[in-house]
Amino acid sequence: MTKENLTKLFSFKTLYLALLAFVILHLILLVFGLSFTPILWNSWFFILCLTFLIHPWRIFYRTRDFQWYHLIFQLFSGLVALYLWFAAFFALSIMSDPVIPINIDYRIQDKEIIIVRGFVVHSTYEHHELINPFIMKSEVEYNEDTF
Structure with missing residues (x-):
């Protein structure tokens, strides 16, 4: 594969489509009473937020000349993006x-996930x-309330 083909293969459009396909697959699973576990959703959410941070900076660096102070702005925007992700x-x-x-x-005990x-x-x-390490039933079997 040439370098041009690799950049087309690993483009942000492909990544956004993969993230969207994950959500659509989750909606299809909901029809059957299933859902992805928090393990996959937490990873999906982190990748989405990281992509939202990296994509604008990649566009910025392709359209402008590199200056040292751009790194400072990128550091501050990364910190703000991290705070927004945590919130x-x-x-x-x-x-x-x-x-x-x-x-x-959340934790996994035997054949049960407790959120x-x-x-x-x-x-x-x-x-x-x-059901398996990545899929659970979307219905709650029972709730325990603690005060």
Whole structure:
């Protein structure tokens, strides 16, 4: 493969389409009562946020001459993007019933995945049946409320 073919193969359009295909596949699984586990959703969310950070900078560097102060701006924008990622990740983790299972706190026990929703004062433990390491049933088997 030539260098030009490799750059076309690994373009941002291809990455965005792969991320969109993941979401569409998740929606198809929801029709059958299944869902991807937080392991895959957390990785997907991180790759999406990282792509949203890198893509504009790649466009910027292709259209402008390199200057040393651009690195400082990129460092600050990377820090802001990291803070926004943490804030969005935390907000999605404490939502009571989101469609996508992005979550900070989850654990796998036997054939069950336990997702902890809520925040310090009120936490809910959602128990889902685990089909394989990457797919779980979307219906909650039962909830444990703790105060």
